[in-house]
Amino acid sequence: MTKTSTNRVDWRALWASGDLARFCFISLGILLHATNETMVATVMPAMVGELAGVQLVGWSLAIYELGAIVAGAAAGRLVSYVALRTNMTAAALLYAAGALVCATAPSMPLFLSGRLIEGLGGGALVSLAFVSVERLFARAIWPQLFGVMSAIWGVAAFSGPVLGAVMTELLSWRWAFGAFPLGGTAMALASFLVLDTPKATRPQATGGSAPPFPFAALGCLAVSVVLIATAGVDIALLRSSLLLTLGMIGLALFVYIDALKPRSRLFPSRLFSWRSPVGAGMTMVAAFSVATCSFAVYGPLLLTSLHDIPILTTGYIIAAESIAWSILSILVANAPPERERLIIVGGALMIATGVAGFAYTVPAGSIPLILLCALLQGGGFGIAWPFVTRVIVASAKEGEQTIASAAVPTMQRIGYAVGAALTGIVANASGFSEGLNREAAANVAAWLFLAFIPLGILGCLAALRISGASDDARLAKLPISLTRGEIG
Numbered sequence: 001m002t003k004t005s006t007n008r009v010d011w012r013a014l015w016a017s018g019d020l021a022r023f024c025f026i027s028l029g030i031l032l033h034a035t036n037e038t039m040v041a042t043v044m045p046a047m048v049g050e051l052a053g054v055q056l057v058g059w060s061l062a063i064y065e066l067g068a069i070v071a072g073a074a075a076g077r078l079v080s081y082v083a084l085r086t087n088m089t090a091a092a093l094l095y096a097a098g099a100l101v102c103a104t105a106p107s108m109p110l111f112l113s114g115r116l117i118e119g120l121g122g123g124a125l126v127s128l129a130f131v132s133v134e135r136l137f138a139r140a141i142w143p144q145l146f147g148v149m150s151a152i153w154g155v156a157a158f159s160g161p162v163l164g165a166v167m168t169e170l171l172s173w174r175w176a177f178g179a180f181p182l183g184g185t186a187m188a189l190a191s192f193l194v195l196d197t198p199k200a201t202r203p204q205a206t207g208g209s210a211p212p213f214p215f216a217a218l219g220c221l222a223v224s225v226v227l228i229a230t231a232g233v234d235i236a237l238l239r240s241s242l243l244l245t246l247g248m249i250g251l252a253l254f255v256y257i258d259a260l261k262p263r264s265r266l267f268p269s270r271l272f273s274w275r276s277p278v279g280a281g282m283t284m285v286a287a288f289s290v291a292t293c294s295f296a297v298y299g300p301l302l303l304t305s306l307h308d309i310p311i312l313t314t315g316y317i318i319a320a321e322s323i324a325w326s327i328l329s330i331l332v333a334n335a336p337p338e339r340e341r342l343i344i345v346g347g348a349l350m351i352a353t354g355v356a357g358f359a360y361t362v363p364a365g366s367i368p369l370i371l372l373c374a375l376l377q378g379g380g381f382g383i384a385w386p387f388v389t390r391v392i393v394a395s396a397k398e399g400e401q402t403i404a405s406a407a408v409p410t411m412q413r414i415g416y417a418v419g420a421a422l423t424g425i426v427a428n429a430s431g432f433s434e435g436l437n438r439e440a441a442a443n444v445a446a447w448l449f450l451a452f453i454p455l456g457i458l459g460c461l462a463a464l465r466i467s468g469a470s471d472d473a474r475l476a477k478l479p480i481s482l483t484r485g486e487i488g
Helices: 011-017 019-051 054-078 084-104 108-136 139-170 173-194 215-231 237-260 277-291 293-307 311-331 337-364 367-395 401-430 438-448 450-465 473-477
Strands: none
Touching (some): 019 054, 019 139, 019 173, 019 293, 019 311, 054 293, 054 401, 084 108, 084 173, 108 139, 108 173, 215 401, 237 401, 277 293, 277 337, 277 401, 277 450, 293 337, 293 367, 293 401, 293 438, 293 450, 337 438, 337 450, 367 401, 401 438
């Protein structure tokens, strides 16, 4: 391990010691996961055209995020019993196997099974990347390494949609997925060869000292998301209403069970209580994560079906949203604490405006206006998220700061999974249950974004409730994360 007495990284010494090579291979897992996660939207039109199953489009993101949530929670605990190198190798091979299933799938159900496997592997790779930094590198250079990982995520968030669009246009959507089995296999081989230090080849702890795995809570979450997603597959008023109601009850039960398990809990106390900045902040995170899924899941499919907009153009629009997120995060990073509440509210209004704007711009087909809405949505996240995270962590009960910091990306992933399932209900109820055609796409575009405006309003109200914490002296001691929401 490279020692350093300051917070400056001696990259030359890091390379000479072999630690930089290890870090590069560790970061490759983030690149694989984030690129694949953001790519699927732009390959969706071509994939649905070949496999059919437009009724299951919402599942593609929901099932992937569900796998990532479960694997991410498991991976951090497994390193206490199984060596880091073994975990990393197994996760990379699992990811490669899932990508291979997706690339060769003859039907949508089999494709979705591949997405679940991919999510398990990718979620584990991301979690293990952060564990690796903590275990293999000096504490003094953690901020710089996490900053590099954030930049890698930003590159992947931009390149994923563009890669999917280019590969689909030039070759096939199958080739877009076909590159990832090679990447996952290379990652597995590199992990086995490069992670050869004692800390990487031995378990972190013995004797059961690691916190228990939240089987009951995550099992309840998985069942709830599946119930909600299933409610939208074959729309029938009684059946769909019952499944949706059971799914929502299951989500409430998930939160309740999590609160009962202090040693394995995923979220801090007072999770959705608006009397606390923690509750208001987590409400804002949940509301906007669900509300912004519509364009990510169905945007390219609607634009190509309604207006014959090229897939590559839709890829650039989605990539622009990610770039806006990263750039505005950097621009506001050094804002004084007294402006924190104003920044959070401003970001919330930008997100809500973007969500509402899509309700007009997508049916109209105006590329400049659609791009503007995407920039507002991504830029709003970039402005608000670092400060919301800091308020939540600073306002958490003593001893729950670590849980609170990890809870923001976890809640965002859950929001994406639930949001994707809900978009499937709205889209299929609006017309996609009858198949993919221009008339059905027009009906879906008219209702899909309107349905989530109330959640955008809820997110803005929650942002207004985040007050008082800005004056907390602890805020000045907490660094602002510049990473996207997926990285805590």
